[in-house]
Amino acid sequence: MSTKELDWGNLGFAYHVTDKRFVAYYKDGKWDEGHLTDDPMITMSEDAGVLQYSQSVFEGLKAYRTEDGHVVAFRPDLNAARMYEGAQYLEMPPFPQDRFIDAVVETVRGNLDWVPPYGSGATLYIRPYMFGISPVIGVKPADEYMFRIFCTPVGPYFKGGAKPISVRISDFDRAAPRGTGHIKAGLNYAMSLHAIVDAHNKGFAENIYLDPGTRTKIEETGGANIIFVDHDGNLVIPKSSSILPSITRRSLVDVAKTYLGLKVNEREVALSEVKGGAFTECGLCGTAAVISPVGRIDDHGEEIAFPSGMEKMGPVLTKLYDTLTGIQMGRLEAPAGWIKVIA
Ligand code: PLP
Ligand code: COI
Numbered sequence: 640m641s642t643k644e645l646d647w648g649n650l651g652f653a654y655h656v657t658d659k660r661f662v663a664y665y666k667d668g669k670w671d672e673g674h675l676t677d678d679p680m681i682t683m684s685e686d687a688g689v690l691q692y693s694q695s696v697f698e699g700l701k702a703y704r705t706e707d708g709h710v711v712a713f714r715p716d717l718n719a720a721r722m723y724e725g726a727q728y729l730e731m732p733p734f735p736q737d738r739f740i741d742a743v744v745e746t747v748r749g750n751l752d753w754v755p756p757y758g759s760g761a762t763l764y765i766r767p768y769m770f771g772i773s774p775v776i777g778v779k780p781a782d783e784y785m786f787r788i789f790c791t792p793v794g795p796y797f798k799g800g801a802k803p804i805s806v807r808i809s810d811f812d813r814a815a816p817r818g819t820g821h822i823k824a825g826l827n828y829a830m831s832l833h834a835i836v837d838a839h840n841k842g843f844a845e846n847i848y849l850d851p852g853t854r855t856k857i858e859e860t861g862g863a864n865i866i867f868v869d870h871d872g873n874l875v876i877p878k879s880s881s882i883l884p885s886i887t888r889r890s891l892v893d894v895a896k897t898y899l900g901l902k903v904n905e906r907e908v909a910l911s912e913v914k915g916g917a918f919t920e921c922g923l924c925g926t927a928a929v930i931s932p933v934g935r936i937d938d939h940g941e942e943i944a945f946p947s948g949m950e951k952m953g954p955v956l957t958k959l960y961d962t963l964t965g966i967q968m969g970r971l972e973a974p975a976g977w978i979k980v981i982a
Contacts, residue, residue, distance in 0.1 A: 659749030688771025688781030705969030803934030820881030
């Protein structure tokens with residue numbers, strides 16, 4: 640197979656229709672075998688559970704072309720587990736975790752031409768998702784479900800790549816304390832659309848959500864967890880039961896400790912500490928965001944500027960970024976089980 644002719648170095652975070660996608664169907668109490676299809680379109684009832692009551696969960700992971708020419712995925716077992724738990728939380732029949740991993744492999748193998756070349760800065764974003772497809776009119780779970788995976792080549796999530804971004808403290812809440820913030824449900828993103836459009840209109844790349852209970856603590860942004868570096872060079876990770884357990888963030892905690900010998904402090908982080916200058920660096924982390932440095936935070940006109948500035952990523956986040964991407968692209972040896980070889 641030959642690689643597609645795309646301007647790999649200039650890809651944004653956008654959807655391209657690729658060759659194959661995986662689809663499996665749940666009916667009469669069981670998932671069918673599933674298969675790859677060429678058809679990117681879905682036909683469903685006007686009364687499908689997903690359309691009426693937003694019964695859907697999704698995942699995001701990436702496939703990388705490594706330095707030695709393989710194609711690998713990063714920790715797909717953790718995406719399988721997170722989707723399993725999210726599905727259970729929304730009363731959906733969870734897709735078996737081993738089959739999730741097999742389906743990721745099959746989908747990427749069906750789209751090998753779309754895996755960006757090593758060193759291009761682009762990767763293949765993989766989007767597994769499942770949703771209620773049969774009709775529901777009273778508020779209840781659907782009887783039938785579809786699980787699908789498509790993939791699309793992507794560049795950086797934020798314009799400007801690794802350039803620091805400006806974000807703002809949001810007036811909106813993302814997730815209730817005992818709500819759905821910890822699962823990757825589409826509904827968490829529906830509620831963020833007004834906030835993100837408004838943030839973009841005002842020149843901010845993302846919204847920082849505070850804990851909705853007290854609105855004094857840092858939670859996360861609409862599409863990524865937040866990490867800080869303190870004056871001792873330690874990594875500080877906001878802890879909350881209503882944020883998404885980011886696989887990137889959990890991996891960075893291990894990378895910080897075992898590869899870089901940093902101390903990691905997972906704890907509640909007050910907005911007042913951030914304003915008081917407790918941190919030298921700040922970043923957003925996630926599959927799409929990788930590590931995107933935050934240069935400043937706006938809190939209703941009050942500016943919080945990090946010493947790392949608006950020109951480049953700070954030194955600790957740079958080390959974390961280089962180590963994580965080094966593992967993902969096969970330049971550094973990965974911890975056991977982190978890399979799934981696909982081709
Ligand atoms: N938080 C939110 C709200 C997200 O949408 C994402 C993206 O997946 C993340 C955090 C990062 O999670 P992960 O590192 O597993 O991609
Ligand atoms: C991801 O990082 O995979 C996400 O799902 C974030 C999304 C906002 C693109």
